[in-house]
Amino acid sequence: MKKIIIITAAGKGSRMHSEIPKQFLLLGKQPVLMHTMMKFYRYDPDFEIRLVLPAAQFDHWKKLCDKYKFTIPHSIFPGGETRFHSVKNSLQEIDENSITGIHDGVRPLVDNHTISRCYETAGRKGNAIPVIGVSESLRKLENSANSIADRNQYRIVQTPQVFQSKILLKAYKTPYNPSFTDDASVVEHMGYSINLVAGDPANIKITTKTDLLTADTLIRVCP
Numbered sequence: 001m002k003k004i005i006i007i008t009a010a011g012k013g014s015r016m017h018s019e020i021p022k023q024f025l026l027l028g029k030q031p032v033l034m035h036t037m038m039k040f041y042r043y044d045p046d047f048e049i050r051l052v053l054p055a056a057q058f059d060h061w062k063k064l065c066d067k068y069k070f071t072i073p074h075s076i077f078p079g080g081e082t083r084f085h086s087v088k089n090s091l092q093e094i095d096e097n098s099i100t101g102i103h104d105g106v107r108p109l110v111d112n113h114t115i116s117r118c119y120e121t122a123g124r125k126g127n128a129i130p131v132i133g134v135s136e137s138l139r140k141l142e143n144s145a146n147s148i149a150d151r152n153q154y155r156i157v158q159t160p161q162v163f164q165s166k167i168l169l170k171a172y173k174t175p176y177n178p179s180f181t182d183d184a185s186v187v188e189h190m191g192y193s194i195n196l197v198a199g200d201p202a203n204i205k206i207t208t209k210t211d212l213l214t215a216d217t218l219i220r221v222c223p
Helices: 032-043 055-067 083-089 112-125 165-171 183-189 209-221
Strands: 003-008 048-053 075-078 099-104 127-133 138-142 145-149 155-157 161-164 196-198
Touching: 003 032, 003 083, 032 048, 032 099, 032 112, 032 209, 048 055, 048 083, 055 075, 075 083, 099 112, 099 165, 112 127, 112 161, 112 196, 127 183, 161 165, 161 183, 165 183
Parallel strands: 003 048, 003 099, 048 075, 127 196
Antiparallel strands: 099 161, 127 155, 127 161, 138 145
């Protein structure tokens, strides 16, 4: 079955406090986004890669591809007001009989095992999202009070979030709802149960300068 990956890089990245969008910051010898796309291409060169960027960054991205001789085949779609709208923009002409994943452009350390688990499970069960356990203690806030929360009842969600395309296309026909925080929440809204698979603690999302330093260290160990 054909595999598609939508890589979203349309966010503003305000927490990075950088004039350069975080997906274009250098990680080693290439921008973060190129490392991310390379992970999926190396896993399977037949992946159809769809990149979502703000329309104003299209030209800059093409210049970066020329500068770094980045030739991995991909198509580009314009980002929207929210992640929901960005993903919806990228779903044009997707084959219902394929499997589609959505991955954060600033998660450049996703490994083959995570990709494989997500796509294989989605192929069998309709969807799959990678999660990891919570290692820190949690407290629940209720008005002015707070109480201990059982961390064993919670999981941290990562990407890629993967779905049989017919399910994803159906889900994204629903009107936007502010409660949609990721793609799984959109699909869940349609009445589907979400399947959890093991993620990877190294599959971090780069949102701060500390994250970038961490990713730089990890990528030297596991390029």
